[in-house]
Structures are given as C-alpha cells and as structure tokens.
Amino acid sequence: MPDATFDPNKVTIHPGVKLGRGVVIHDFCVIGLPPRGASPGERETIIGDGAVIRPFTTIYGGVTIGRNFQTGQGASIREGNVIGDDSSVGTLVILEVGNRIGNHVRIHGGSGLEHTTVGDHVIIGPNVFFVSDPHPACPRYTECVLGPTIGRYTRIGGSVVVNPGVTIGENCLIGSGAVVTRDIPPNTVAAGSPARERLRIEQLKCFKGLYPRAYAWDPPELFDPALFPPNGE
Numbered sequence: 001m002p003d004a005t006f007d008p009n010k011v012t013i014h015p016g017v018k019l020g021r022g023v024v025i026h027d028f029c030v031i032g033l034p035p036r037g038a039s040p041g042e043r044e045t046i047i048g049d050g051a052v053i054r055p056f057t058t059i060y061g062g063v064t065i066g067r068n069f070q071t072g073q074g075a076s077i078r079e080g081n082v083i084g085d086d087s088s089v090g091t092l093v094i095l096e097v098g099n100r101i102g103n104h105v106r107i108h109g110g111s112g113l114e115h116t117t118v119g120d121h122v123i124i125g126p127n128v129f130f131v132s133d134p135h136p137a138c139p140r141y142t143e144c145v146l147g148p149t150i151g152r153y154t155r156i157g158g159s160v161v162v163n164p165g166v167t168i169g170e171n172c173l174i175g176s177g178a179v180v181t182r183d184i185p186p187n188t189v190a191a192g193s194p195a196r197e198r199l200r201i202e203q204l205k206c207f208k209g210l211y212p213r214a215y216a217w218d219p220p221e222l223f224d225p226a227l228f229p230p231n232g233e
Contacts, residue, residue, distance in 0.1 A: 015041030016061055020049035030058045035079040038062075043079060054091075072109055084120070096132075102152065115142075116162075119152030119170065126158045134164045151186060153218055171215075171222045173201055187223070 006013075006025035013025075014032035025031065031053070032045040043062030051069040053059070062079035069083060072091030077083075081095050084103035089095065093107050096114035101107075105118055108126040115132040118124070132147040145165030150156070154168055157176030168174065168184045175191030175198075184190045187201045202223055204214035211217065 014045075014061065016043065017045045017047070019047050020051065020067070022049055023047055023051045023053070025053045026055040026057075028056050029053050033058055033060045035060050035062060038079075048085065066103070090126070098132075098146070108158070114147055116147035117149045119150055119154070121153045122150055123155045124150075125156055125160065125176065128156055128158065128160045128162070130162045131164050148180075153222060171201055171218065173204070 003021045004019040004023040004025065007027060010027040011025050012030045014034065017032035034040050035043060038061060045059060045061050045063050047059070047065045048067040048069065050067055051065065052071070054071050054073045056074040057071045059077045060079045063077055063081045065083045066085035066087070068086045070088040072089065072093065074091055075089050075093045077095045078097045080097040081099045081101070083101045084105065086103055087101060087105040089107045090109035092110050094112040096112065098115040099113050100117045102118055102120035102122065104121045107124045110127040111124055111129065113130045116130040130148050133141040134145060135141070138144065147164060148162045148166045148168065150168050151170030151172065153170055154172040156174045157178070159176055160174050160178045160180065162168065162180045166180050166183055168180065169186030169188065171187050172184055173189045174180060174184070174195065175189070177193065178191050178195040179193040180190070181194040184195065184197070189198045189201055189204065190196060191198055201215060202213065206212070206214050
C-alpha cells in the first residue's frame, strides 16, 4: 500500500485491497468488507491515487475507484460500484450495488443510488434518491429495468426522486423536489411532481448578469451553435 496514510489500530483493511499513492483514510473506516456470501479477499477493492476517505466510511469488497476520490463522513459504498476520477460522495451517501459513476461527479450528502449510471460532470444535490425496483420485493428485479441513467453535465436539485429505468439526457437541470417518472430529453429544465419539461436550458438567464446566460461556462458542443454566435449576442 504505497504511501497510504491511516492508523492500523483505528482502520480495518480487509484482504484484497489495493490503495494508490497518497491515499488518506481517516479513523473508524472499513475498507474491503466482504459482501454477503463472499470470503475475505475474494472480491478485489481498488482505490486510486490521492483519495481521501473520511471517518466512519465503509467500502465493500468488489469496488473500483479512480484517482482523487473523496468521501464525506459515514458514506457506504457497496460491492459492484465503479467510480471514475475526481469524483466525490458526501456525508451519509449510500451507494448500493451496481452503480457506474463517471469522472468529475459530485454527489451531495444523504443521497442514495442503486444500479444507476451517472455520466461525467454530473452534480447531484442532497437527499436525492434513484430507485431501481419498480415493484419492491420482486425476487427477479435484477432482470428488470433497474436504476436510472443520467447524462453528462446534468444537475439534479435537492430531494429529487428518479424512478426506475428513467433516462435523463445530458446537460439537463432538474428542479428541487421533482419526481422524475419519465425520460427527460437533453438540454431540458424539468421540475414538479411528476416532473415536466419547463424550458430549454439555453433559455436560462444568469439573473446576476455575470454571464450572458446560465451555464455559459460549459463546453460549447453541448449547445446548438446556431443559438449562440461567437460574440454571445
């Protein structure tokens, strides 16, 4: 475990864990915990360079995490999760089994995901839940639609619920408290319960006048160039 920093008397590292350079693990964490039915070390856990794992976090065996990952306190990351580079999960986030999380993703505290695919540069607000089972307790739910898919550069406000099998396209904004029950097309602002399309994201104004429009800082290929000439007029 090259250059990893942790107190072996206060951190539990199970067999089968590979830690990158400069990883810092705070006290009272458990890394590589065998999932139910697995023996110690049976499922490899990889945490990339520069990660910071804060107190009371549990990462199960069978997780792969990229560079510069960070957690808040008390995060739980179950087996079968794959997380890209430069991403973070906040305090008390629960990543149940089977998530695929991209690069530069930020998941704020109290959120829960299962069998969910999240693209690059996504921001997920606090207490957002991604539901994976359309008929809870179905014994064959893993053969069903499973969790939602979230396109890159999408932002999801606090306390949103996204239903199983829903796809939210890239570069969307989902208003706080929305319940997303159907697919949302790319470049859309959606809000409400159930969530409905309100306007195109290109129509959002920067009410402080700091930018010609909201999200003007994002890569231009996300937007229709005909709508936004180079001079911003």
